[in-house]
Amino acid sequence: MTYHANPARLLLEDGRSFLGTALGAPGVALGEVVFNTSMTGYQEILTDPSYTGQIVVMTYPMVGNYGVNSRDGESERPQVSGFVVREASRMFSSWRGEATLDEYLRNHGVVAMAGVDTRALTRHIRSRGAMRGAIAPADLPEEELLERVLAHPPMEGLDLACGVSTPRPYGLSAVGEERFHVLAYDFGVKARSPRILAEMGCRVTVLPADTPLEVILQEKADGLFVSNGPGDPAAVERAEGAILALSARGVPVFGICLGHQLIARAFGGKTYKLPFGHHGGNHPVKRLESGTVEITAQNHGFAVAMDEGSRIAGAPELRLTHVNLYDGTVEGLAHRTRPVFSVQYHPEAAPGPHDSLYLFRQFLQLMEACRP
């Protein structure tokens, strides 16, 4: 029973504290506290490398109901710094399930917490903004913990992408006939994106974030995919050269999330930190070209800046293609002349709705059109 279990505390940098019980691995977890409103897909969220450095709070109160398995991970292991739920199911029920959430967190050393009034916590973050925090045993003195929280580096200026990128290149062969060869720049890529490309007939070469430009230019590629990833895009400088050089040669470039921000920055755009980010699976995004609305999966704390005229600030070569209907932020852009486009959200879903899978097809069409 949760009532008897080990008491734990979530302490935020502004001093607000939430009590609950320990879940997963024992110890202290530090990170930026963000909330995610998805009602399903906790395993995909836990394993999403974009959550590196963050303590994720699930707003849906009953988590772990269908367990975890060896198929739904977006990377090899959980990537979050910590995990907070209202309640973790002590058992799971699903023909796909293999272990309980608690077992999984414990086995992977993830410090987590249950029993928290996650709605109060969410409302606090919503009104005060995402902030640093720690999960720790409740008996750890609060002042000591607060010091550790304040000593933890804030998200701005952090290059976390290199830390989660693959150490060495690896390839995925095309499913069926190979139609294209795509280079995927890994800044913390979710497994689903290269897999979709492979399923659509692309051979995918996933490259580490620190791959030198010369190596990239030597690869014979039909397209460049710039992945999602954690941290502040302003701190990630390596992709710029490849985006500019390949697109100048007429090689299509497609970016997602951090990749989208890097593309914007490569052409002069600016990025900034949102108050509490977008993390969930229900944001409406309008595709300006058709006027249709997509329900999208979102996970980002930074965004590309827009100017008063609804243009991409500082990047006249780029045009706005998608806009968030919740807060009007930039959700997609395209280069006016080069075969470059990107979206802030996650068309690969996992977790989330599949409304935007067309973007991968669009990438393939572009590669087809640009084939030398």
Next chain:
Amino acid sequence: MPKREDIRSILILGSGPIVIGQACEFDYSGTQALKALREEGYRTILVNSNPATIMTDPELADRTYIEPLTPEWVERILERERPDALLPTMGGQTALNLAMELHRRGVLAHYGVELIGANARSIEMAENREAFALAMRRIGLAVPHGGFARSLDEALAIVEEVGYPAIIRPSFTLGGTGGGIAYNLEEFRNQVKRGLEASPISEVLIDRSVIGWKEFELEVVRDGADNVIVVCSIENFDPMGVHTGDSITVAPAQTLSDVEYQQMRDAAIAIMREVGVEAGGCNIQFAVNPADGEMLVVEMNPRVSRSSALASKATGFPIARVGAKLAVGYRLDELPNDITRTTPASFEPVLDYVVVKIPRFAFEKFPEADPVLGVQMKSVGETMAIGRTFRSAWQKGFRGLEIGRSGWVVGRDLREDGLEAADPESLLAALRRPTPERPFQLKRALEAGLSLEDLHEATGIDPWFLDQLRRIVETEGWYRTLPEVTPQALRHMKREGFSDRQLADLRGEGEEEVRDRRRRWGIRATYNVVDTCAGEFPAATPYFYSSYEDENEAQPLEGPKVVILGSGPNRIGQGIEFDYCCVQAVRGLQEAGFRTIMVNSNPETVSTDFDVADRLYFEPLTVEDVLEIIHLEQPLGVIVQLGGQTPLKLARPLAEAGVPILGTSVEAIDRAEDRERFAEVCRRVGATIPAHGVAATVAAAREVAGRIGYPVLVRPSYVLGGRAMRIVYDEQGLEEYFHEAVRASPDHPVLIDRFVEDAFEADVDALSDGREVVIGGIMQHIEDAGVHSGDSACVLPPYLLTATEMDAMRALTRQFALELGVVGLLNVQFAIRDGVIYVLEVNPRASRTVPFVGKATGVPLARLAARVMAGESVDRLGIPRDPRVPGVAVKEAVFPFNRFEVDVLLGPEMRSTGEVMGIDESFGMAFAKASAAAGNALPEGGGTLVVSVNDRDKPTVTPIVRRFYDLGFTILATRGTHEHLTRLGIPAQRIFKVGEGRPDIVDRIVSGEVQLLINTPLGKKSQYDDYAMRRAAITYRVPYLTTMSAASAACDAIIALRSRAHQVRSLQERLAGVALP
């Protein structure tokens, strides 16, 4: 795309009377649709035969027609109003079928009326199971394998392939009427026959059995630009095999991984596109094999539904309102999310709580009916509970069900939980048959230590749910054995969802004791907001549920405010009428400058629409739950007299806790309800009441009945809807009653009244401020005394009462109001025989007839009553003292006899689920309209009348039959009746009763040779042949009359149908006194 300018007027079809499978949810959706369309400037025309609805309030539409929902009558309205468009998706299956019939007959094309929201092609594809199966195959989705049969032979060929158990579903019926599960050939034959008869196109679908598979529903909305959103996912606690209306359901889905959920979402979107639903909401049901995730599409409803009402309340996304706007051309992203007001409606709500819906059954009213749940819906209402966890919502749900349980607790004995024995084999055997008691059987099984595997095997219920229930049982055990209760432990139990009463019982304490300790420790309910977005954005709409969390989000409402207690889940005897009264009260109080707070737990209703009252607490109506709200809000007072018995029962405990009760005092309520005290009141006002007494034992009852003389009317004290009320003719009957029907005790004695035979009954609804009394209306019952007033047809104004009699009733009503000090509504029931006026009951509260009176006279009694309760005087409100009815209004009751294999004879126990109203210039025509609206259309063209009545009724029936003969009917009569009629010179032919020879009455009914049946029971217990005959009449839709007064009225009606113009007239025109051209 902005709204369409090429249409200006829109006709909306309601769903008619409340029946099983179609309840208040369509009043909710229709009301939302009317509001949504009117604010866009469209002229709205509403047709609905149900006067108890909010939607038929004359303010809501430009033209309100309370007319029968039949193609003939609606055509007259189309001819008169010439609307540009018809919105068929808001009135359930009734509206959809009616719209399709008008389309097929070419009526819509003739009058140039366009179907909006769903077109005929999509409706056809979604509703016709064969076309739907083909459509699913086109998009690569599977349906439960099977086939369509139009005959028994075809069905037998299909079942050879499908195997047993097989599911039989008739095409185009409501709520699965006529469907069933067959486990063997014999059952299969019977059910196919019944299904073919139930289907208007004589077609049944034979499904592969997916019994035990997991069942899910998605509520999906699509706009004209092909944007599709899933508003809510729902997982059924009870797996496939139990109709979703009878299942406990949970939102959102609990046991689907994102991979599986997205697959289901993709399928739903593909289905919307393939079926081509143009603009609006749909409900799609899926079955999932728990072993391998195989997903089948079970069905789709191209309209709003009970589930969409539930989804709207569960998420805060108003599907009907949005659907209506989409139907006139808007896109989702052009509409605001009404809760956040800053974000658009083109999103998918996310929940940070769990919603549990629990159905409410009425088998106590139909003891002969089979309580095993299957594919045909049997529940009459439902309650919804919102909690931060599944377990807390589950507990709250059972509290809100109002079945005398303080949460998920077992009954006092095995019988209450539908059990004979409590050994594991007996428990598992009981659990294999789903019944309303299954949740309590599960608790007993968990307490007995049965394993989740065994329980899953027996019930098919997902192990995750079973484990949640096991946790509750474990938590109880832990709390029960605590050496002492600490604040931490108590807070933990409250957070787990236990009520004070449950906690008291667990440790042998008193409820007050637990409550006092809890308050001393400062453990109070917190309230969270239903905000559609899990806290991501601030919410503007005040829609709350209770929790025991760290933070309370509800700040007390500012200004003078009044709490209105709603009526909880629908049941027989307490339904939409009281929701109408509560919503009217909100309006009245708002007009008078008060702020209103609604408390209710019924997701179907208009009252739980978050934009009706200034604030909504979606909570069970128990003393504890209400007191917590009062503690937070500190209102001026609470209104308890408008929601039926539910809030009335709370009046005393609330008053004792110091809560101000607005209107009639608790003391006055007690004086009217307590039989002894009531007799004293009657003496004081000089009213005559039938001889009476009270008895707690069968011996005392024998003594009382012996003294006052048989027949006697017996009933438990404090009931509504005539629960366990019976007319007893002798001592043997009295003993049977005590043994079978009631559990009398000194606290709950049985009331015994002399039954006034052969009397007329009348009902008076009145309003008083304690000084002045306004008579709202006098209604004369058409059935004789002895038929429950809720089941009897009635007419306003009366047609057989003298002016003297009516004056006497008015005077008595005034005296009762003043003597009791009624502030608010009052209902008095009278019986009149040989010029003597007996008072049967005085109810100082809203009665079931308040909405009917309101529609007939145009005086909104409930609304005015709320203002009077809040302190205004009758004088100041300027109400006419004796409102006039523009024409004649007839109310007719509607019964669930097509659902339950029970006898159709009427008695003092109420069994109707709903009502309709017919209004016209003459009694005959009004009765004809009411009959047609109740689905009992009288044979205008004549035909064959079968008469079979008991000796007592033979003299009375003779002149009636003669009138039918004069109208050209062929008269068939059973032996005794035949002899009597021929002796008096009425040409009649003899017909065999069942067992006398063939062809008998039933054969004639089956072969369609009978157009009307008059039958009264031959004795105390009806003979089997009578029963078979009445059941056949129900099955083959032959209008039947079981009382002489109804037979006489039917005759008047047929004369009116033949001699008068079939005119329709809107309520607005009638009430304004506009003459017909």
